[in-house]
Amino acid sequence: MRMTWGNILVWGGCFLYALYTNVIYTSVAKYGDDNWDMTCFLGFVGLFCAIINFFLLFIVDYLGWETFEWPGKRSTWICMTMYAI
Numbered sequence: 001m002r003m004t005w006g007n008i009l010v011w012g013g014c015f016l017y018a019l020y021t022n023v024i025y026t027s028v029a030k031y032g033d034d035n036w037d038m039t040c041f042l043g044f045v046g047l048f049c050a051i052i053n054f055f056l057l058f059i060v061d062y063l064g065w066e067t068f069e070w071p072g073k074r075s076t077w078i079c080m081t082m083y084a085i
Helices: 005-031 038-063 075-085
Strands: none
Touching: 038 075
């Protein structure tokens, strides 16, 4: 059975999500619910993922594994703009 990049990325994402869930569980149990700021923690997780994925986008494009391009149709831009608002 041949593994594709998509399968490898899915398994890696599952592993990281399981690790992330365990870190949250042990941290909340360790510090207690009163000292834990979940909003701040999730904000930093989102910021970290955005920064990592931003640089990963250029690396994957440079290596030729995926080709990224801007959408060409006007309707696609309208949908993206409506979603962002």
